Amino acid sequence: MPYKVSNEKLTLREQAYLPEMIRGLGVTARHFLRNLFTRRDPAPEILDREGPCQITTVQYPEEKVEYPPGYRGLHRLVPREDGSPRCVACYMCATVCPAQCIYIEAGEYPADDPSAPNRVIERYPTKFVIDELRCIVCGFCVEACPKDAIRMDTGLHAVSSEERRAFMLEREALLRGPAVEHPSDPWRKREDSSAPEHGEKEAHRRISPRKNGG
Amino acid sequence: MRLRWGMILLVFVGLPALLFGLSAGFYALAALAEGLFTGGAGVVNVFTLLLVMVMVFSALLTLAERKWSAAMQDRIGPNRANLGPLRLGGLFHFVADALKMLFKEDFTPAGADKWLFRLAPALAFIPVFCLFAVVPVAPPVELFGETVSLQIANPDFGVLYVFAFASLAVFGTALAGWASNNKLALLGGVRATSQMISYEVALGLSLVGAIAAFSALTPAGGSSLRLEQMVESQSTWLWGGGGGFDFGVPAWGILLQPLGFVLFFAAAFAETKRAPFDMPEGESEIVGYFVEYSGMRFGLFMISEFVEIVVLSGVIASVFFGGYHLPFGEAWLQGHLGDFWFAALQGSVFWLKVIVLAWLQLAIRWTFPRFRYDQVQKLGWRILLPAGLFNVFATAALVLLDPSLRLLALFGLAQIALLVYLVGSGGKPAPAAPDERPVAVSDHDGVSA
Numbered sequence: 001m002p003y004k005v006s007n008e009k010l011t012l013r014e015q016a017y018l019p020e021m022i023r024g025l026g027v028t029a030r031h032f033l034r035n036l037f038t039r040r041d042p043a044p045e046i047l048d049r050e051g052p053c054q055i056t057t058v059q060y061p062e063e064k065v066e067y068p069p070g071y072r073g074l075h076r077l078v079p080r081e082d083g084s085p086r087c088v089a090c091y092m093c094a095t096v097c098p099a100q101c102i103y104i105e106a107g108e109y110p111a112d113d114p115s116a117p118n119r120v121i122e123r124y125p126t127k128f129v130i131d132e133l134r135c136i137v138c139g140f141c142v143e144a145c146p147k148d149a150i151r152m153d154t155g156l157h158a159v160s161s162e163e164r165r166a167f168m169l170e171r172e173a174l175l176r177g178p179a180v181e182h183p184s185d186p187w188r189k190r191e192d193s194s195a196p197e198h199g200e201k202e203a204h205r206r207i208s209p210r211k212n213g214g
Numbered sequence: 215m216r217l218r219w220g221m222i223l224l225v226f227v228g229l230p231a232l233l234f235g236l237s238a239g240f241y242a243l244a245a246l247a248e249g250l251f252t253g254g255a256g257v258v259n260v261f262t263l264l265l266v267m268v269m270v271f272s273a274l275l276t277l278a279e280r281k282w283s284a285a286m287q288d289r290i291g292p293n294r295a296n297l298g299p300l301r302l303g304g305l306f307h308f309v310a311d312a313l314k315m316l317f318k319e320d321f322t323p324a325g326a327d328k329w330l331f332r333l334a335p336a337l338a339f340i341p342v343f344c345l346f347a348v349v350p351v352a353p354p355v356e357l358f359g360e361t362v363s364l365q366i367a368n369p370d371f372g373v374l375y376v377f378a379f380a381s382l383a384v385f386g387t388a389l390a391g392w393a394s395n396n397k398l399a400l401l402g403g404v405r406a407t408s409q410m411i412s413y414e415v416a417l418g419l420s421l422v423g424a425i426a427a428f429s430a431l432t433p434a435g436g437s438s439l440r441l442e443q444m445v446e447s448q449s450t451w452l453w454g455g456g457g458g459f460d461f462g463v464p465a466w467g468i469l470l471q472p473l474g475f476v477l478f479f480a481a482a483f484a485e486t487k488r489a490p491f492d493m494p495e496g497e498s499e500i501v502g503y504f505v506e507y508s509g510m511r512f513g514l515f516m517i518s519e520f521v522e523i524v525v526l527s528g529v530i531a532s533v534f535f536g537g538y539h540l541p542f543g544e545a546w547l548q549g550h551l552g553d554f555w556f557a558a559l560q561g562s563v564f565w566l567k568v569i570v571l572a573w574l575q576l577a578i579r580w581t582f583p584r585f586r587y588d589q590v591q592k593l594g595w596r597i598l599l600p601a602g603l604f605n606v607f608a609t610a611a612l613v614l615l616d617p618s619l620r621l622l623a624l625f626g627l628a629q630i631a632l633l634v635y636l637v638g639s640g641g642k643p644a645p646a647a648p649d650e651r652p653v654a655v656s657d658h659d660g661v662s663a
Binding site: 013027032 | 216217218222225282286287289290476574577578580581582633636637639640
């Protein structure tokens, strides 16, 4: 924001220059002594420091600033409690993706699968590949997913590798993080027609306890 | 408040103890060498004071400049250089810097005057380095049957030697600019020359007052140009003194010559060519007289600036801050410590003063915006020179009126009091004026129009 510059005439004291120089030196000296003799607060989330030490540097690889809650990091496929992906291979994310970086091959649970959830949801991805080099991190896939099966809450943003191949993330690499179950999940069919017991809107709550960045 | 006890211990205990030990060791070495052959103390002093103390101080100042400026700007500063797990807060950065300088390609531009191009860094470095020879670090003392002092040379013309060699340094700068065959380097060299010429006059005049004042305290037959004599003069008392703890007002140069101190500091600062007087370098416009230099040749220009800081601190400490003398309690300490250990203590006091003054110079460099070129000239010719002349005449008159210098000290104290008042009367900036934009008249209120 532009601010008004006051072009007031200098007083005689200010024109003498030396007193104001010494006052300026006082400011520098104060900062110097405070920062030299008091301990730096290493908590990276405190950028607006109150203590006597005013150093605001974050020592990056060792200390990391916590990301804001809406921050979009590396994708993950959300697992269920039993470890299988929540994804039902509906292709919504692959369709909405503007960079076309998601590749899915769908498979079907066999009809005689003994596990009750699998009989309800029928389909699952046999292949789920995200090309992280093409991804533009827009988050549309997360918005499009009807099953809360893909999220960008890993907090990883600076993934690096020396070969391009390493950025083609397969299903095994994507399926990570804490499992998520919702009361409204279809495999939790209720006997009657009562409303599901939403304690809160889980889908909009960050379930994994956030760690510092990636 | 979480204090850094390690740093506090280091600064207030470790550093003085280290300097104390070094001073004692230097005395012992000098005395042993003097026992071997006459003049051995001087040779050893060249090594201990110049090559060890001044060079290590300047090398550490390159790091200090980065770390201290970081502290002044709420940063951490370089702290990654390490020897394995040993980091010491980035202490090894100056080693890394030196290695980098040594291993970089030493490049000479095609059109350069080869001979002068190679000579210039040495010409810039040597005079500055030699300056320290006349600075008295610690007093003469009897040790192992020899009388030695931590001072390389003690000529009668001490202050004149300082002026002479300080002005020689500009040859290196000017030649570097000329020999590089580069327009910008030449501009830098020319600027350096004109700046040196302008400030040489003020530099000389600003010390005339101090020389005049100390001549009143110099015993007959002594030379008041001799730096050691100046330091000794400052151990006399203006008021008080003596008694059990030896407490009083010492005849320090800063009390007798506050104006002279400010003028000398400003002029000498301009001679070091550091910001805010970094016209010859002029990073933002002409890059500087050393544009074409690389590797250790550039390193010599850089290190000579830092050597200059140390030397300037030493000279200022000697002339204005009592050199190796404490402001009080000297007789008491000497009685309790004995001559030798007291002398070693005085040596450490001198180096502590040098450190504080070097810090002050770095703080100035990191506080003030640089001057414009015309402002530099204006400051030199229209402010420092007349003020220096005034200081000379006022000091001379007061010394003649009262050879005990008390009148001069009162005059000096009045100047300091005026400065303190002026500094103190500077209030906080007025609170920001309330928003003066006209309040937008809402359209929804008087629609009927």
